[in-house]
Amino acid sequence: MIALTLSLVLAYTPQEAQALFTEANDAYYRQEYPVAVEKYQRLLAAEQGGPDVLFNLGTAHLAANELGPAVLFLTRASRLSPDDDVAAQLAVAQQRQLDQVVGAQESDPFLQRLARAVDDRPITLGFVAAWWLAFGLLLAFVRAPAGRRWVLGLVTAGAFFVSTALGAVVGVQVWVAQSVREAVVTAPTAAAREFPGESAKVAFEVHAGLLVRVMEDTGRFVRIRLPNALEGWVEKTQVAPL
Amino acid sequence: MARTGSALITALALLAAGPALGAELEFYMTVDRTKVGTEDTFRCEIVVSNAPEGAVVQFPAPPEFEVLSRSESTQMSYSVGSGGMGQIKQVRKFTLVMRANRVGTLTIPPAGLQTASRTYKSEPVKIEVVAGRLAPEPRAQPRRAQNPFGLPPGFPFGDDDDFPSLGDPFADDPAIPRSDSDLFLRASLDRPEVFVGEQVTLSLFIYSRMDLMGVDAVQMPKLEGLLSQDIATPTNLQAEDKTLGGVHYRAYLLRSKALFPLKPGTIAIEPAEVDISSGVYPFNQRKLHRKSNPLSIKVKPLPAGAANVGKWRLSSTVNQTDIALGEPVQLKVILEGRGSLRNVVIPPLQAPASFRVFDPQQAEKTSVSRNQVGGQRTVEYVLVPQQTGRFELPGLTLEYFDPESQQVEKTSTDPVAITVRPSGTGQQALAVPGNPQAPAEPAARNQLVGGGLKSLRHSATFSAPRTAAWRHQAFLPLAIAPPALALLLAAIAFVRSRVGQEDEQSRKDKQAKAARKRLAQAEKVAAQGSTTDFYAEVDKALRSFLEARLSLNVTGLTRPQLDEAMAAAKVPEPVRQRVLGVFETCDLGRYAPGMGDASARRRALDDAAHAMEVWP
Numbered sequence: 100m101i102a103l104t105l106s107l108v109l110a111y112t113p114q115e116a117q118a119l120f121t122e123a124n125d126a127y128y129r130q131e132y133p134v135a136v137e138k139y140q141r142l143l144a145a146e147q148g149g150p151d152v153l154f155n156l157g158t159a160h161l162a163a164n165e166l167g168p169a170v171l172f173l174t175r176a177s178r179l180s181p182d183d184d185v186a187a188q189l190a191v192a193q194q195r196q197l198d199q200v201v202g203a204q205e206s207d208p209f210l211q212r213l214a215r216a217v218d219d220r221p222i223t224l225g226f227v228a229a230w231w232l233a234f235g236l237l238l239a240f241v242r243a244p245a246g247r248r249w250v251l252g253l254v255t256a257g258a259f260f261v262s263t264a265l266g267a268v269v270g271v272q273v274w275v276a277q278s279v280r281e282a283v284v285t286a287p288t289a290a291a292r293e294f295p296g297e298s299a300k301v302a303f304e305v306h307a308g309l310l311v312r313v314m315e316d317t318g319r320f321v322r323i324r325l326p327n328a329l330e331g332w333v334e335k336t337q338v339a340p341l
Numbered sequence: 342m343a344r345t346g347s348a349l350i351t352a353l354a355l356l357a358a359g360p361a362l363g364a365e366l367e368f369y370m371t372v373d374r375t376k377v378g379t380e381d382t383f384r385c386e387i388v389v390s391n392a393p394e395g396a397v398v399q400f401p402a403p404p405e406f407e408v409l410s411r412s413e414s415t416q417m418s419y420s421v422g423s424g425g426m427g428q429i430k431q432v433r434k435f436t437l438v439m440r441a442n443r444v445g446t447l448t449i450p451p452a453g454l455q456t457a458s459r460t461y462k463s464e465p466v467k468i469e470v471v472a473g474r475l476a477p478e479p480r481a482q483p484r485r486a487q488n489p490f491g492l493p494p495g496f497p498f499g500d501d502d503d504f505p506s507l508g509d510p511f512a513d514d515p516a517i518p519r520s521d522s523d524l525f526l527r528a529s530l531d532r533p534e535v536f537v538g539e540q541v542t543l544s545l546f547i548y549s550r551m552d553l554m555g556v557d558a559v560q561m562p563k564l565e566g567l568l569s570q571d572i573a574t575p576t577n578l579q580a581e582d583k584t585l586g587g588v589h590y591r592a593y594l595l596r597s598k599a600l601f602p603l604k605p606g607t608i609a610i611e612p613a614e615v616d617i618s619s620g621v622y623p624f625n626q627r628k629l630h631r632k633s634n635p636l637s638i639k640v641k642p643l644p645a646g647a648a649n650v651g652k653w654r655l656s657s658t659v660n661q662t663d664i665a666l667g668e669p670v671q672l673k674v675i676l677e678g679r680g681s682l683r684n685v686v687i688p689p690l691q692a693p694a695s696f697r698v699f700d701p702q703q704a705e706k707t708s709v710s711r712n713q714v715g716g717q718r719t720v721e722y723v724l725v726p727q728q729t730g731r732f733e734l735p736g737l738t739l740e741y742f743d744p745e746s747q748q749v750e751k752t753s754t755d756p757v758a759i760t761v762r763p764s765g766t767g768q769q770a771l772a773v774p775g776n777p778q779a780p781a782e783p784a785a786r787n788q789l790v791g792g793g794l795k796s797l798r799h800s801a802t803f804s805a806p807r808t809a810a811w812r813h814q815a816f817l818p819l820a821i822a823p824p825a826l827a828l829l830l831a832a833i834a835f836v837r838s839r840v841g842q843e844d845e846q847s848r849k850d851k852q853a854k855a856a857r858k859r860l861a862q863a864e865k866v867a868a869q870g871s872t873t874d875f876y877a878e879v880d881k882a883l884r885s886f887l888e889a890r891l892s893l894n895v896t897g898l899t900r901p902q903l904d905e906a907m908a909a910a911k912v913p914e915p916v917r918q919r920v921l922g923v924f925e926t927c928d929l930g931r932y933a934p935g936m937g938d939a940s941a942r943r944r945a946l947d948d949a950a951h952a953m954e955v956w957p
Binding site for chain 1: 793794795797798799800801802803804805807809810811813816819820822823824826827830
């Protein structure tokens with residue numbers, strides 16, 4: 100407990116973090132997966148877990164056949180830095196996943212795909228820059244002599260168009276982030292009930308590694324929605340938010 | 342049970358097949374031992390010679406003894422006497438197998454022979470009975486065994502090898518239980534003391550003097566701390582004749598198991614139980630339940646460092662030693678011998694780094710010969726060279742503890758030299774064994790099969806997971822600031838424009854006021870008598886006023902132009918005429934000084950002041 104508390108408070112130096120990372124990798128190669136997971140988790144607890152740590156952590160869970168945490172951390176890594184390696188690990192996890200969602204949409208809605216497809220940082224920075232430029236040009240346009248105004252007007256309109264488009268993308272990202280809450284089933288088996296309560300009838304079961312949307316939260320239970328719109332209430336502890 | 346403790350008198354009609362007259366009757370009783378243990382059996386023989394017809398033997402029935410079996414035999418002999426008369430001698434011998442029920446000096450009471458004329462009595466026999474068993478321990482002596490596996494020539498354990506006797510089921514001479522002596526279950530071990538991992542054979546027999554129909558159920562004991570392997574589980578019971586302490590039994594083998602202790606110490610084996618159907622169908626059928634004796638094994642620890650137990654030989658073969666780059670090599674490592682094959686760990690192959698070693702495939706085949714468990718394990722490695730050259734696959738060495746010699750032995754394979762030539766296609770080939778889709782073309786060996794987990798990352802950026810840029814606290818102010826600033830600037834411009842308008846009016850008012858002051862100055866000049874200067878001042882004052890009101894530089898304008906400007910400023914016609922009239926008077930006063938009398942100056946001054954006052 101003390102070590103955990105310290106790890107929460109103290110950050111590792113870059114050398115210490117790399118050493119811990121290497122120890123975790125060595126434990127993984129010795130097939131001591133719980134040891135590797137514990138070391139990666141210490142980096143995460145110290146807020147020093149980037150996409151690489153998340154990737155290795157998810158891979159360690161996957162090697163230990165712990166599908167829930169594996170999909171959780173690999174998906175987090177994918178959201179931070181999508182690449183082929185993460186996609187390959189996730190494909191392996193998907194092969195091992197027990198649930199087959201029948202009638203699922205082939206892909207997410209357009210706005211969600213758009214929000215995930217673009218990197219928020221250049222889009223946000225681009226929007227801010229274009230937004231300021233547009234208003235700066237507008238000021239110049241107002242103060243400019245009449246003979247030069249048409250050129251400035253065109254440039255100003257272009258800046259406004261670009262900034263508005265970028266702002267719309269940022270707005271989509273904000274909307275998706277605020278309204279679409281995703282989670283991964285981490286329990287080996289989670290009973291989805293018809294309403295939040297232990298006495299509720301079990302409508303279906305989901306298994307570790309399934310990606311779901313969280314639609315509602317009542318404290319102990321959350322309402323999840325599967326990709327085919329099937330919904331049920333599971334205990335909150337059985338899922339982990341992305 | 343049926344034959345014990347009863348004082349049966351068997352009537353025996355002796356067939357005196359013409360015994361010769363004069364033959365004497367003999368009747369006596371003997372025992373084969375005078376000192377026995379309570380677990381021992383002994384023979385009591387009652388001999389009757391030349392008994393008369395109708396004689397009946399009365400067998401002793403002492404309560405201190407148990408009669409386990411009874412049998413009889415008859416001998417006839419013929420001899421020629423001194424007078425040339427032939428004599429026939431008939432000897433009948435009754436054999437009782439007995440066992441004492443208690444210790445002490447016991448007496449077998451005399452047997453009797455009842456004839457028509459009299460009753461004969463034998464002498465009583467004293468027996469000293471001690472506790473336990475006085476007879477030799479019924480353990481089997483070591484025997485030389487044949488080749489236990491029937492292995493081909495060259496196998497290290499040939500017929501000439503010393504080999505301990507293992508699991509001979511009839512080497513055991515079990516004690517007959519005091520109850521159920523007609524049918525009892527006996528579990529036995531072929532040795533009482535073994536090493537960890539050494540085989541000990543557990544045998545379970547039914548000994549019976551009854552007619553058996555079959556065995557309904559066999560419940561073997563839990564073998565905790567032991568690894569077991571079946572040696573024999575007969576489905577059809579085969580009887581073997583067996584004499585225990587002089588009592589004839591039929592012995593049926595029920596189960597035979599090879600046990601391998603997993604830890605040192607004393608391991609207890611609980612009794613086995615069976616359900617047996619006896620009798621002859623459909624008569625006299627009975628269901629009987631029997632329980633065997635418990636057993637225990639003393640397990641000795643292995644010497645330090647010993648892990649594998651048995652007697653093993655390790656060998657290896659390789660399919661080719663001269664190969665092209667990318668061509669697979671198959672190395673077979675064969676382990677064979679006696680012992681628990683499952684417990685033997687073959688050290689892994691330490692191939693050179695220039696070889697890619699695929700996971701080996703293992704095959705095991707266990708065998709049982711003469712109750713000795715053994716087998717053969719084949720480990721097949723597939724190695725693919727990654728570079729050309731000459732390499733050596735190191736030999737493998739297996740250490741094992743041989744319980745027979747009680748020493749740690751070694752068996753090794755020879756190292757194998759492999760020459761790797763450049764591939765004919767010049768290709769860095771990597772063949773995958775067992776791939777059904779492997780192309781047949783030699784040039785197309787390069788099957789790089791994907792799948793599996795990707796490798797870990799070995800360098801990382803140790804940063805907290807980045808939050809979205811738009812979640813940054815500066816984002817919202819930065820996004821709101823431009824329109825807010827624009828609105829602010831517009832508001833300021835609006836205010837300033839409004840304020841600027843007021844200033845213009847004020848400026849004009851000030852300018853008009855200054856013009857009026859100038860008129861007042863002109864009056865002073867007029868009082869001093871300078872007419873030219875007076876009109877110049879009036880002209881300047883009026884022009885200043887007009888410039889303030891019209892926001893126009895009126896210097897240089899002709900009078901029509903001035904009139905037009907005033908008309909544009911919506912100055913009423915009377916005011917315009919009055920202004921133009923003042924300018925006309927000033928011109929005359931400046932350039933025709935004679936025209937400038939006091940009344941004219943007064944009128945010019947009044948007209949200018951009036952025009953300023955009524956200016957809209």
